[in-house]
Amino acid sequence: MKRIGVFTSGGDSPGMNACIRAVVRAAVYHGIEVYGIHRGYKGMVKGEIYKMDSHSVSNIIQKGGTILRSARSREFMTPEGRKLAYEQLQEHGIEGLIAIGGDGTFTGANIFFEEYGIPTVGAPGTIDNDLYGTDYTIGYDTAVNTALDAIDKIRDTADSHDRVFFIEVMGRDSGYIAIPCAIGGGAEIVMIPETETSIDYVVDTLRTGWNRSKTSFIVIVAEGDDAGNATEVAAKVQQELPHMDARVTILGHVQRGGSPTAADRMLASQMGVACVEGLLQGRKCEMAGIINKELVYTPFIDTITKDKLINPQYVRLVDILSV
Numbered sequence: 001m002k003r004i005g006v007f008t009s010g011g012d013s014p015g016m017n018a019c020i021r022a023v024v025r026a027a028v029y030h031g032i033e034v035y036g037i038h039r040g041y042k043g044m045v046k047g048e049i050y051k052m053d054s055h056s057v058s059n060i061i062q063k064g065g066t067i068l069r070s071a072r073s074r075e076f077m078t079p080e081g082r083k084l085a086y087e088q089l090q091e092h093g094i095e096g097l098i099a100i101g102g103d104g105t106f107t108g109a110n111i112f113f114e115e116y117g118i119p120t121v122g123a124p125g126t127i128d129n130d131l132y133g134t135d136y137t138i139g140y141d142t143a144v145n146t147a148l149d150a151i152d153k154i155r156d157t158a159d160s161h162d163r164v165f166f167i168e169v170m171g172r173d174s175g176y177i178a179i180p181c182a183i184g185g186g187a188e189i190v191m192i193p194e195t196e197t198s199i200d201y202v203v204d205t206l207r208t209g210w211n212r213s214k215t216s217f218i219v220i221v222a223e224g225d226d227a228g229n230a231t232e233v234a235a236k237v238q239q240e241l242p243h244m245d246a247r248v249t250i251l252g253h254v255q256r257g258g259s260p261t262a263a264d265r266m267l268a269s270q271m272g273v274a275c276v277e278g279l280l281q282g283r284k285c286e287m288a289g290i291i292n293k294e295l296v297y298t299p300f301i302d303t304i305t306k307d308k309l310i311n312p313q314y315v316r317l318v319d320i321l322s323v
């Protein structure tokens, strides 16, 4: 393999730049050419493909976002779009790809390989940490610390005003962000998609705390919780407890930005090198990851179809620690 392409796709995450840097530097180290594909599959279809070298990735390891930009492409989901993408890769002589993203990104790469035989190795890039095949994803540690910083600040004002705050964190399908935010932020309740939390339970817990003279509360709600998002949960609870002064804070995309933590820079750097070396070893349709401190490669099909379950004991921990 003489020439590869690298791209970021789906929701950006802090550490993607550190991973791009590692891919480019590892390619240079191994004597292969590397091209950056801008805006993920969208840019691949359109031919937004540019040569990179060691200098193209100087001074980016500490930066949030992705210098390659990111997108979610509808066109690549169609056979016509993938044909155009293949033609662009052919035109640029690209023989293998490195995809930094989540399960949507790897689903696309799998189909692309079946249709056109272009091998892709993936790096787990998402703040959600819900990818099977790695203990941690690039950006997760930073996102949790960003959210925690905000929660600490909200705790100050919640305490001052005797209020209950419903704080929504990201995680459409997973409580990976919510759990450390709740435990680390000293929350009274955590609501995550993986476990059912009834509104009655939330009301009872707040009422019991109130009757014990507790006057401020933090409830962490993962955006995809089955009881609703933070706004919906707060409205339902407020109906039952009208004497409580409730507020809602949606942390939203602030969790996706910012300078990556040391842990994310380390992981991203390891993953970038592992992707290049994986491609050179002849791997295809596999994601690099770290499990129990060891580098592993997991077939895309497993990362896409298997669930990385969160330990339900963590919810119990929040209960115990908030008595």
Ligand code: F6P
Binding pocket: 011, 102, 126, 127, 128, 170, 171, 172, 223, 256
């Ligand atoms: O997958 C990462 C993520 O940040 C999720 O936690 C969130 O639900 C989603 O992306 C938001 O996507 P968008 O940026 O398209 O609104």
